[in-house]
Amino acid sequence: MSAPLPALSAVAPLLDRLPVAVWAVDRDLRFVFRAGGAFRHLSIRGRENAGTLWEFFDTKDPEHPAIRAYRKIMEEGPTCLRLGRAGEVISHGAPWHAEDGSVAGVVGAALDASDQMQAEQRFATFMRFLPAMAYALDEDLRLTWVNPALAQRLGRTGEQVVGRRAAELEGWPDSASHDAENLEVLRTGRPMVVRAGAVDDSGVAHHTYGYRFPLPAPGNEGVGGLLLDVTEQVIARRQGRAAEARLRAIVDHAGVAIAVCSLDGVLTEGNMALGALVGTTPSRLRGQHVDKLLRPEVQGQPSLLGELLRGGSARRVRRALLRQKDGGSLPVTVVGLQVRDGGREPLEAVLLVQPAPCAPVQPDASAPRDREDRRLLGMVAEGASDAAIAKAFGMAESTVRARLLSLKRRYGATNRASLVARAYQRGLLVL
Template sequence: MGWWVNEPIINRILKWALPILSALLLANAVGAAETIRIGVHDKPPLVQVADTEHVSGFIIDLMNLIAREEGWQIEYVPCNWDECNQLLVLGEIQMLTPISSSEAKQRRLDYNRESLYVNWGQIVMAGKDAIKSPLDLAGKTVVALSSDPHFADLKELAARFDIQVRFLEVSDYESVLAWVDHGPVDAGLIPRSFDLAGFQQYPLIKSSVIFNPAEIRIALSPLNGQIPNAKRMQRLDYHLTRLKGDRSSQFYQFQEKWFGDSMALEIPEWLLWVLLFLLLLMVMLAVGVLLLRRSVTLKTGEIREMNERFTAFMRNLPGIAYMKSSTGQYLFVNPVWEQTNHLHEADVIGRQSTEIWPERDLDVREEEEIRVLEEGRPVESTEVHPWDERPSHWRMIRFPITGLQGDEVIVGGIGLDVTDQKETARELTHLHHQLQLLLESAGDGICGLNGLGRCTFANSAALEMLGYRKDELIGSKFHDLVQHTREGNQPYPEKDSALYAACRNGKRGREEGLFWHAEGAALAVEYSAYPIANGELPGAVVIFRRQREERTEN
């Protein structure tokens, strides 16, 4: 009954159960700092990916500085170029960098307007500057990195001007330098950001031939939403403009750090040995102090305190929690589990589920617990418990708890009652359906606009009167499509419209005027604009119909 007082088991519980339980509760907490996942691909020195957990570089330092000032929590996701683009499209990362503005525009991605860095392709060679223009590459062999975006531009440039160049592809920039230095090729291609001074063993020089200038930006996932993207781009551009406007800012310090002269003052070898000795001495002293502090009494007290905290945490957890052995016997249940299942802890410890509830179909639960043990990873599911008077829905997470090597792996499970959320979602779906029926049955045209004046919904009557398909109207500026011109072919400024006053200023308005059909015909309409709350920008609903005179004529 008191199995968890044993220290190895407590260590296993604390090592695995507490982080997972805490993560589940914190995921639903309100007011936590905004976490932004940024996909980064290896592009030194803009971004250097040492491994999946360590990234550095000019852009990394810059983003960390902006994140501290904005209160963002940054999670970098290293990936190759194709993987990063796929993750951005799927919304699994919110931002992607480095990416050129032309590449982001080609992929129709949102991106910030202030450049982080301007990069370009550059030709390097050994000896004197014999290559002064792209035409001098005729008949020569050029080596380049296969994944370098400037490589594709160089090949296109050679084909456009019929310059006969032999190209050789390698997998890294050091190989480019080695091939040029050792003579088998005439020239190599590197980006402007590449630190040539860091490879003194290859005495190469940069030619005057540069091409394909590209402004480095930050792309944002289209699944973030237009308003969140607009806010983040505004904050990014604000900080970049401010930092670049101050020559003493950290922006230029980072530039000097990553792109400055790498020929720093050499430290004498004897001084390095002295510093290494002092460092080792400090480490030994620190280890000695830690060993002295970790006495048996303190360790026992820490374990007791952690055990008490874990017990208090489990008893106050707003969901059910349990632990089972690898053979399916219950080892622990918390008070919420007891209340939910109408059983006392003493009635279940040491027994299997089939012994406690022989009449219930529990195959799915047991299969998930077996998966946890076999795969060694958490399994999440939503379950329906139909056994009470009122069926309940539970969000369950089952996970393995491992201890020292050779110890038995046990299964932990936690669950939150999501019945109310399910019912609320069902009611909202019903209300949404009723609203759609109401909008579609209305004889007047009804359109919704966000704070930027873009159409967010339109009923069938509006589409029929204006002659647009839904995919043509939704997401487009309503004024630019429908209300751009007054009678007499005079331009109609957006700020003069009642729609603008409703969207931006929160003022109701009613007017008679012209709306323009998709085929170019003018429609005489009378319309009303009503503001609606939508965060910082209110938005509006516009209801319109043809003027009585036009309806009479028709």
């Protein structure tokens, strides 16, 4: 019965330096060899020197799992066991033979896998609470593992889906071309972004975002996937874009001139009413500094923007002069507002610009001759064409152009925009 002993004895000094335990027992389960730095650690306290497996496991029951396993090894061949209360000891056993070829006993080795099990348990806990859906596929694209979030989405247990292909599972939250994309990941060994949308049986659209990535393993390549349901975020983003578009339409067509500027004073947005007051298009206003567009009415007075950002108030009102395209200046009233995002620090400023009210226009030679001129100026301010004005007044387009030319000359305006600005300035039009 000494067939394995010379070889084992030769490496015993080395084994004693390694975190393993190696032993041999005869057919009666008596220890004939033991070595390894982990033997004492893996032993049941107080039984490190037990003479038999019966004593080591403190049992007389022939059906004890360890006793039964060793009998099975001698009858059927090598096997792998997980011992300990939580299976934290990985043990390998194999029969060893006497010189006549008969089975003389079992030689075994064990490794403490407590650290590995702790890591596995932490990973399992992490995956159990992870809101994202995760899975692993083998090289045949069959599921080898899914986390609870994905199993719940599919309405099945993990055991019910392992071994099946994604195409066989109703409600799989992935793109329709998932098989082709997974094969591409296997072929290239590179990860891939997943963006998918699907409609469930109740007609609700779901949106998924995630990654596929290779899971290399010797002799069995695989693919892993991480999918996150972003339906709520997609809906919120769409609603945000719709709200932004509505706000943009309101601002663009508001009767009040509106300017949005950054904290350093650069104009980032301006609406059509502001363009009309200045005499240019809103797009040409972007990038200008607000201090060049609006200067204090009184020389030496601090800028409205600086006062707004330095002060504790989120709202300031100031009289100012609005520079116009033709070089003139239009007295205006400016309401400055701080834009804050839930905190105390301002993000940007919004300026509401309105022509300053003038004294009522007294009837004289330069005043509009009748209500038609006010009505005509109102239609010009709204952006009506010559044809629309002519139809509204029941006159020819040439007559409209002639009356507009007369009004421009009367109020010193060079174009329609400056004519509208002069009309607001003189109180002929009211915002």
